Amino acid sequence: MPQVYNWQLGRKMEYPYEERHPERQFAFVFNINRCIGCQTCSMSCKSTWTFSKGQEYMWWNNVETKPYGGYPQHWDVKTLQLLEEANPDGQVWDATQNGAQRPYGAFGGMTIFEAAQRRIGPEGPQRVLGYLPTDEEWRFPNIGEDTAKGQKGAALSFDREGVRLPEHKSWFFYLQRICNHCTYPACLAACPRKAIYKRPEDGIVLIDQERCRGYRKCVEACPYKKSMFRVTTRTSEKCVGCYPRIEGKEPLAKGAVWETRCMTACVGKIRLQGLVTIDPKTGGWADDPQNPLHFLVKKEKVALPLYPQFGTEPNGYYIPPRWVPRAYLRQMFGPGADEAVEKYSAPSRELLAVLQLFRAQQAVISRYDIKPGPKVFETTINGKPWALYNDTVIGYDDKGRELVRVTVEEPFLKRPGERPNSI
Ligand code: SF4
Ligand code: SF4
Ligand code: SF4
Numbered sequence: 255m256p257q258v259y260n261w262q263l264g265r266k267m268e269y270p271y272e273e274r275h276p277e278r279q280f281a282f283v284f285n286i287n288r289c290i291g292c293q294t295c296s297m298s299c300k301s302t303w304t305f306s307k308g309q310e311y312m313w314w315n316n317v318e319t320k321p322y323g324g325y326p327q328h329w330d331v332k333t334l335q336l337l338e339e340a341n342p343d344g345q346v347w348d349a350t351q352n353g354a355q356r357p358y359g360a361f362g363g364m365t366i367f368e369a370a371q372r373r374i375g376p377e378g379p380q381r382v383l384g385y386l387p388t389d390e391e392w393r394f395p396n397i398g399e400d401t402a403k404g405q406k407g408a409a410l411s412f413d414r415e416g417v418r419l420p421e422h423k424s425w426f427f428y429l430q431r432i433c434n435h436c437t438y439p440a441c442l443a444a445c446p447r448k449a450i451y452k453r454p455e456d457g458i459v460l461i462d463q464e465r466c467r468g469y470r471k472c473v474e475a476c477p478y479k480k481s482m483f484r485v486t487t488r489t490s491e492k493c494v495g496c497y498p499r500i501e502g503k504e505p506l507a508k509g510a511v512w513e514t515r516c517m518t519a520c521v522g523k524i525r526l527q528g529l530v531t532i533d534p535k536t537g538g539w540a541d542d543p544q545n546p547l548h549f550l551v552k553k554e555k556v557a558l559p560l561y562p563q564f565g566t567e568p569n570g571y572y573i574p575p576r577w578v579p580r581a582y583l584r585q586m587f588g589p590g591a592d593e594a595v596e597k598y599s600a601p602s603r604e605l606l607a608v609l610q611l612f613r614a615q616q617a618v619i620s621r622y623d624i625k626p627g628p629k630v631f632e633t634t635i636n637g638k639p640w641a642l643y644n645d646t647v648i649g650y651d652d653k654g655r656e657l658v659r660v661t662v663e664e665p666f667l668k669r670p671g672e673r674p675n676s677i
Contacts, residue, residue, distance in 0.1 A: 256273070281551075291317055295517075319400055333477045340373065361588075441480075477561065607624045611649050
């Protein structure tokens with residue numbers, strides 16, 4: 255089987271196809287700390303793409319409550335268990351081996367592609383290790399909503415003194431999920447009809463509805479369970495990355511590249527999405543320090559991939575929730591979790607400015623600049639001095655046109671004296 259380089263794992267890995275990369279890659283950062291679980295994102299996707307017959311249970315975007323919730327139920331626990339069975343005690347990282355090509359160290363375990371090759375049993379080796387959820391498991395986009403982990407792992411038995419940083423004893427958080435438009439998609443690898451493809455211009459992964467015969471191999475293979483079967487057409491469907499918006503065909507956008515429906519609708523301002531340039535020589539992200547996604551993922555390393563150990567190189571990144579026990583975060587986001595939480599808890603001047611760009615407007619921000627402002631606040635965080643500057647961050651589109659200008663401190667707007675209670 256061909257070997258491809260997976261920078262999130264810090265090593266080469268087996269994948270059924272030769273390494274190939276798009277010119278630019280659809281990518282996004284979700285700041286878990288700010289999500290209020292309102293599901294506006296889920297509804298905006300549903301009312302755009304999955305409102306027809308046969309799609310009733312489909313939530314291409316869903317927000318689930320961790321640690322108990324999952325859509326489909328237990329999707330991540332089940333895949334982690336399959337990997338654990340294939341490689342007991344071996345699913346470990348060597349975080350000491352880090353560098354530019356392996357920012358999180360080197361993964362010493364087996365990915366879903368590697369474990370499938372060694373699978374023994376009646377079916378023999380397969381292309382991807384996975385499972386097909388039952389119909390019942392797809393019933394709820396956020397089962398166990400707001401259910402916190404209690405004492406000794408029991409749900410609903412709250413530790414009454416356990417809500418202090420750095421780690422709460424009773425905790426939950428919302429996990430926002432869409433297709434990751436993976437660099438090495440498991441759905442694509444598993445499809446016997448070659449009906450799934452990754453677009454060379456933006457890395458969006460799509461299912462050709464003409465070619466699909468509904469074998470559901472992609473549903474079984476996707477470790478994130480973001481490919482879904484539709485009974486009325488007997489084909490599989492998935493998030494399309496709102497590609498008309500990425501192509502600048504959103505009628506309201508007048509030709510500009512807009513962020514997707516689920517991103518722009520986000521009430522909690524937790525989402526930032528765009529395109530990153532891929533270096534044709536390495537297949538990794540080209541050095542583009544003024545791109546906000548590049549800054550958050552590559553330079554500041556405050557945003558991390560979801561379950562990188564699965565091996566698909568997902569292009570969705572998360573700023574981990576800072577109150578959650580670190581062992582849980584390490585399992586979910588890899589060995590970079592501790593550093594990411596530390597960076598977010600005492601943000602650098604640049605990070606604080608870039609965080610203001612989240613949902614500042616609808617067009618894709620390709621570049622940012624920061625205009626320094628005055629110091630407005632001082633304190634200590636974790637025993638170290640920390641200062642807040644009222645800097646201005648300016649976002650530009652891919653043609654260098656200014657899109658937005660925001661300050662770190664929200665401006666204070668005073669209503670006129672006349673009719674102060676009306677807008
Ligand atoms: S998240 Fe799943 S459906 Fe989406 S590209 Fe990756 S493997 Fe395919
Ligand atoms: S990117 Fe578009 S298609 Fe995908 S989940 Fe978001 S709204 Fe739905
Ligand atoms: S719209 Fe934003 S804040 Fe609301 S659930 Fe979705 S991601 Fe969270």
